[in-house]
Amino acid sequence: MSKVQRGTRPWRSIDSTVLLQQLFVHLGTPILAMFVTINSGISGYSGFLLVWFFLHLVTASLLGKLGKKKKAVSDSVFEVLSSAAVLVFILFVLSVLQPVFQLGLENFQVHHLFEDAKDTGVDTSLDIGGLGHALLGTLLTVGLATLFSLPIGVLAALYVTEVRGILTPFVRFFVQAMSGVPSIIAGLFAYAVFIASGILTYSGFVAAIALSILMLPTVARTAEEVLKLVPDDLRSAALALGGTQWRSVRMVVLPAARSGLVTAAILGVARVIGETAPLLLTAFGNREYNLNPLEGPIATLPTYIFQQFLLGTENDVRRAWVAAFVLLVLVSIVFSIARLISSRFKQA
Amino acid sequence: MDEMDSISTYNEPATESVTTPRDEIIVTDKVPTAMEARNVNVWFNDHHVLENVNLIFPKNSVTALIGPSGCGKSSFIRTLNRMHELLPGAKLGGEVILDGEDIYAPGTDPVGIRLKVGMVFQKPNPFPSMSIGENVLSGLRLSRRKVSNKSDILEEALTNAGLWKEVKDRLNVSAGSLSGGQQQRLCIARSLVLNPDILLMDEPCSALDPGSTRKIEETMMELKESMTIIIVTHNMQQALRVSDYTAFFLAEDGNPGEVVESGLTVELFHNPRDSRTDDYVHGRFG
């Protein structure tokens, strides 16, 4: 009896010469580029990157031509271009995140999360005061906004999935159109209706109105998707058992979509938690804790960052970075929770 | 209680569909009727799917609706509990008589009809967010019926469905943990809780293994003592096993479906009047 042969992949030749050639190109080119940059007077980091890019185009094509699988020059060019695009993007993203983590963490003190700014003036040392009032303000306004937009979003989604009436394409179209409203317009509108008219002052409530305008499309769209995932034969079964449409939706459809609807709410939160412009127009900002959403300006993390940064002094800018760090951590937590729940829901 | 003459003998075989007007009128026993379909026609938008179905369903019997797929049996059965109108583009002609009244008469409450005419579907569909016990009693919640002896009703329904022994110790477990056959019996129990006069079953065993099928067929035979059962089935042996009466549906060449022949099961199978029936029950097409 012959031994059972294990399958191999003969088309993937891991040849030592090929490996060496590839190593040479991918490591050698940047070194060569460094050499060229230094000697030719092209300045700076970005100059080096540019030189590396062009050199790599040349070397990769050469490698392609000489290698075992003769690659077309165009293939090599494409690979270099594509990888360059990815690299540029990653580099930029890293450069965006780097100061947030470095400057934010460096200056972070735990008491920042709990104290407000009533004892701090301009350019006060970071040992005094904190951003707790802004953190709370964010949680308060976003929470209120969820309270407003979640029910309406679910109702809109239910119209599409349960009533399935002739207005369905219009409902979907306008929900989609609403997602294109710029955040500053939402803020302007809330300001115009509630503050300019004198009904209310700068307050958490008005800010929540502006945020719910921005949240609603996300919530409605996600809710529609998850409600559509509920199989129709569950609805049939409920109706066949003598349920009215209302009772069928309440007792069968909505419970079946429960975790998906939570995802919809969380995705909505993730959408608005970092919004600045509408909050500048409606919540304005405050130095102290403000627990009353109906009265008085209220600080939120994004507006706090904005205002601190504009002050320009060393300590205030540092506070801005700390706040940016806290905000980013908050957004990442919300984002991860959303993905966790939605992946578990899709498995079910 | 509606009474209607039932025909047990006839003079000569007809060559066309036996719903054409006939000259001889034979009157024999009187059999109480649970439900009657009069000239029922089904359209979806302009597509005429079912034509002039006239059937009587006698009380405490099992009637099988057989025929090749696509000839309107499932559409027909859904007209009997007013589930047909939920489909987009659904249209209806004719009448369905229950307890002496047309269930489609204006002002009739469809929800109330469904309490009298229960339905079990092809694919078992227990509610995933509820436990076994909650599933069985869900009909009470959905129809807002107040009862005092919930656990008795629960046990009775599950016993009648042949499932009590297997699940009595795990009523709080999610319904998804049951096998396909058990889930389908759960759905039957769920329908039984509402005490319907008529139970519609749309190919209830087609997704199940032979063992579960057998158990459900046994259940059917027991249930018919207290209710009337109408079952759509592709399985002719099943029809022979369980049903008292059979109706054969057929849709030929792009024409709407119709009832070619109907009558006592034994006679329809062993002595069919129409040649098409003869061909079908002998498996010459399907």
Add this chain to the structure above:
Amino acid sequence: MTILHEPEVVEPREIIISRRFSDKVFRAILVIGGLFAFVALSGIFGYLFITSLPVLQYAGISFFTDSFWYMGDTLLPSQGSIDPPQLGIFAMLWGSILISVLALSIAVPISMGLALAITHFFPKIVSRSLTFVVDLVAAVPSIIFGLWGAYTLTPHAELWAKWLNRNLGDVIPIFSVEFEYFGQSPFMAGIVLAIMIIPIITSVAREIYGSVPRDLITGAQALGASRWTMIRSVVIPFGKSGVVGGAMLGLGRALGETVAVFFVLNIVTGNVNWFNILESEGGSVASFIISRFGEASPLEVQALFGAGLALFVLTLVTNATATLIVNKARRRR
């Protein structure tokens, strides 16, 4: 059992569904919920329009075609003004378009490269992590991009701008400047916006590039096409309308962006910077509104409402077009 009825030719009857009262109420509530978006959109448009109407009527069409922002004594002639305001937001409108188009020209190639790498080039593990990173960037708040623009990007972009101007400024007109100050410019705003909209475009491009029918790909491969040739001749044409739609979605986002560009733009209201992206002169409607809002008199607030209205219409049209294109591209597959 057969029944002795005449088989009449029957016409479909009207099935009257008598709903229970609770269902009637339920369905009515759902209709209201469904139409809420429409009501909200009309409400926003209507309210902004009504409150800015006096100012718009005073300024006339030049509000949108002129470039001027002088508040005078903040009174309208109808209110007895002796130094009436002069208002025109064209420079800001054009500025929004300029920086957004610039952002697109940077973002679209990079997004395409990213999307192609993810769907056709990188191994699965790398693709999945890269997709995760891209989606993560989409969630980063815009204020952080604003900080980045002011703090990290400015020094570097200043050097790039100087280089571009010095070496290519005479040959390529968009790189020429009048005043050699490179601290803030539409160029920088374009870069900041580009990073922000790359995730949006990449997401759409990734979806469409990943759904090219297998047989189109294998057909090209069977004809001996190399990877790039296959991508160039099959994938990219297939994904064209999807990428266009994604780009327009990105455009809509860029037009409405406020704080991200606030720190890197020098807002000049009296003069239109047409093409000199390296020039430290420009603006965008959104950042203009936020810059004036803090100290605006009631009349200026009304005028800013009018500016907001213009921006609203612009983004609405852009997004509606984008949705149509993306939906059409999705339906094709």
